Amino acid sequence: MTMRLTRLTPPLALALVTALAPAAVAAATPTPTSPTPTSTGTTIAAIQGPGFTSPLVGQKVSGVPGVVTAIRTGSPRGFWMQSATSDRDDRARDRSTSDGIFVFTGSAAPTVKPGDAVTVAATVTEYRAAANVADLSVTELTSPTVTVVSSGNALPAPVVISPTAVPSRFAPPVSGDIEQIRRAVPARSAQEFWESHEGERVSVPAPWIIAPSNTYGDVYITSKPNADRTIHGGALLSSYDLPTGRVKVSALDGAKPRMNVGDRFAGPVVGQVDWSSFGGFVIDAPTLPAVVAGGLTPTVASKPDAADLSVATYNVENLAPRDPQSKFSALARGIVTNLASPDVVAVEEVQDNSGATDDGITAANTTISTLVDAIAAAGGPRYDHRDVDPTNDADGGQPGGNIRTVFLFNPSRVSFVDRGRATATTATTPQRSASGGAELSVSPGRIAPTDPAWTNSRKPLVGQFVFRGRTVFVVGNHFASKGGDQSADGRFQPPARSSETQRLAQARVENAWIRSLQAIDRRASIVIAGDLNDYQFSPAVRTLTGGGTGLVDLIATLPRAQQYTYVYSGVSQVLDHIIVSADLRARARYEVIHLNAEFAGQTSDHDPQVVHVRP
Structure with a gap:
């Protein structure tokens, strides 16, 4: 595709802007070989039209006048032009139309410059990338013939x-x-x-x-x-x-x-x-x-009380042994300094020992030990850990990465109850203990790992902990991602949130599991922590906390301006949650620690959070 350019020379140029420009353009334009309709002397406003797409799409137009306002030399190449006198100055004008348009020059670099008054003959096109059907299209002029009428003109006021x-x-x-x-x-x-x-x-x-x-x-x-x-x-x-x-x-x-x-x-x-x-x-x-600069600095958790159990969640964004040591060190500093070395940390997106190489390896002991060592080197405790290796390529995420949730815990503060031998497909269920309370059939274990709700998604990890003689059940989550949803900015409104269906199913399964635990011990101490990939007002989160469980989503208890853990496309939003049972809510101290999502230099794309509870 080429851009044909004609340049008129003063003093005739200004006089020719309206009188002769259409004829000059027409002379430079080859005779159409097809009966495509042609509009002559068309304004930009008429091309843009009052709707989201041009009423002249597919038509050839000529003599389109405007002033070049900007050049784009990268892809897609071209320039913007705008009517020299805005139709907006006319009170009778249709406010729905625009006075500006992009002229696509294809492989040819634009040779005009800002301030050039031009006329253009071209084809009106609505451009939308073929792979992005939900995008709004952009009205463009393509295959242009451009006539420069004069240069050095003032740009239209923005x-x-x-x-x-x-x-x-x-x-x-x-x-x-x-x-x-x-x-x-x-x-x-x-x-x-x-x-x-x-x-x-x-x-x-x-x-x-x-x-x-x-x-x-x-x-x-x-x-x-x-x-x-x-x-x-x-x-x-x-x-x-x-x-x-x-x-x-x-x-x-x-x-x-x-x-x-x-x-x-x-x-x-x-x-x-x-x-x-x-x-x-x-x-x-x-x-x-x-x-x-606004002076933004990472937040730091409040000082813990030794009588409280602290539980945190942190999505570490595809952590793998091949990541630079600087990432492990930065994550460690965040856990030790910003989260104040929690007693238990539910860590999401921990990859296996070969990272995203799809070689059948599912164990993640190298990844975990590297993180544990970095935490100790940063002055934190020597954490112990528990996890369950997934079936290869069955839990979503990067192919071969086998991401999973891992529990890190400080053995000098909290003990872990190991029971049974968990596998990727072994379900743990609540059962009555010899003392009459509730316990897990397998610990650590996974909630209903063969249920279709977890297809190609992470299965919840459950652990039974003991803190100061009290049993606490911790559920580590990483629900299905939002992949496949239509763009919230796009042409389809409201956008289809197809991924929501799976998260809703996951919430129902987990909620039923929680209710079976509470049926044995209605006062069971429960902490649900992790990346639910959904908002505090979403059907999935409301389903997870509903059904008479008394569960409380702690981020919804914060002042409105503090309710976010993630920033995507300029929107501060909630994806990560800590949810507690009613008996833990009364004395819970909960904080989101903003150290990643708002910063250009990120260790992860998620902010961690921590709660201090007294079982």
């Missing part, structure tokens, strides 16, 4: 995105494919608002950073710094309706500043509204302002 500009509702009030909406209402929802500005220059004044920058240099900002705000300045998810001030930013010049949640840009972020398969609408900024 639309200022104030804190009140974007509606508080995220998606339009429809069910299904929102691209079928014929007329977007930008004052009704965030998706319609951004769609009505697709391709236009916008400006967000001195915005706050709501997610750490990634290796690609992308970052998320908010135009609503005081809405849905976390304690550190992130954007909080409290329902299935996404925070609406959030928008992704990408630097066209390749800059990759390192940013944490709570940092801010010193000046306005100015760029063109585009769409990203990885995060929804994005502002493609030619350059980024300087970054003002």
Whole structure:
């Protein structure tokens, strides 16, 4: 694909902008070989149309006037252009349409520059990556012939995105494919608002950073710094309706500043509204302002009371022996310093001794011992551990990695009750002990490992502990991931959450197991800890804690601004939980330790958490 370019020379250029530009473009355009309809002198607003897709898709247009606002030399190559005089200045104008558009030049590098007044002949296209059917499409001009009319023109003023500009509702009030909406209402929802500005220059004044920058240099900002705000300045998810001030930013010049949640840009972020398969609408900024650090520091757990049992959960993100020692050391510091060396740690995503090499190995003793050694070297206790090796490639995660949950425990503080010999397929069940209380038939053991609910997913690990003469049952979880769900930013609203079905089934199985334990001892001390891969308001979590169990999801007891353990696509959300039985709730001290999810330098993508209870 090539971009054909014609350049007009002064002094005729300005006079030719409207009078002769269509003719000049037409002269440079080959005669169509097919009866594709052609629109002449079409405006950008007419091409964009009032809906999510162009009413002229597939048609050839010519004489499309505009001013080049930005260039993209990386993939996809091209440039943005915008009407020199905005139709928004006309009160009778349809506010649903945009005055900007992207011109795709294919393999040819764009030869225009910002400030060039141009006319374009091209084909109107709705672009969507074939593999991302749930994405919103982007209206583009393709196979362009470009005529430069003049240069050095002022760029159209950007639309200022104030804190009140974007509606508080995220998606339009429809069910299904929102691209079928014929007329977007930008004052009704965030998706319609951004769609009505697709391709236009916008400006967000001195915005706050709501997610750490990634290796690609992308970052998320908010135009609503005081809405849905976390304690550190992130954007909080409290329902299935996404925070609406959030928008992704990408630097066209390749800059990759390192940013944490709570940092801010010193000046306005100015760029063109585009769409990203990885995060929804994005502002493609030619350059980024300087970054003002917010001073974010990792949190530290409160000092433990020797009379309390402390239980933590930490997803260590595919920990394997081949990981650099620096990762083991950083995890160890987090456990010793930030979590204050808990008595019991449920550790998720521990890979086997060969990591992601799919060689049939399932044992993880090398991975575990390397972590235990690192903790001791960091000044922590010499932890003992328990786990159950899974069946090869049966528990999901990276192929060959055989991730599992592992219990680390401090033997000088708590003892583990070993009973029976667990295998990957052996179920542990509650039974009555000789003293009349409850005990596990196998410890450590797995909850209903052959139940279909756990297909290609981690099975819950259960252990029976004794602390100061009291029995405590700890369940370590890592529920099925959200893989396969439709994008929450995408065209299908509400998005299909197909993965939720399996987590709901897992919650039902585990809830039934808990109720069978409580049927033997209604006052049994129970701690459920781990990555449930679901929100505090989700059906799965509500099912797990329901059924008359009296279980309490502790993160839901925190102030709203503290309810998050994970940051994804600019949204601070809950995936990890500690749930306790009613007898432990009264004196529980619970904290989420924010040391990963909000930082550009992460040891894991999850934040750990810890609870202090008195059985």
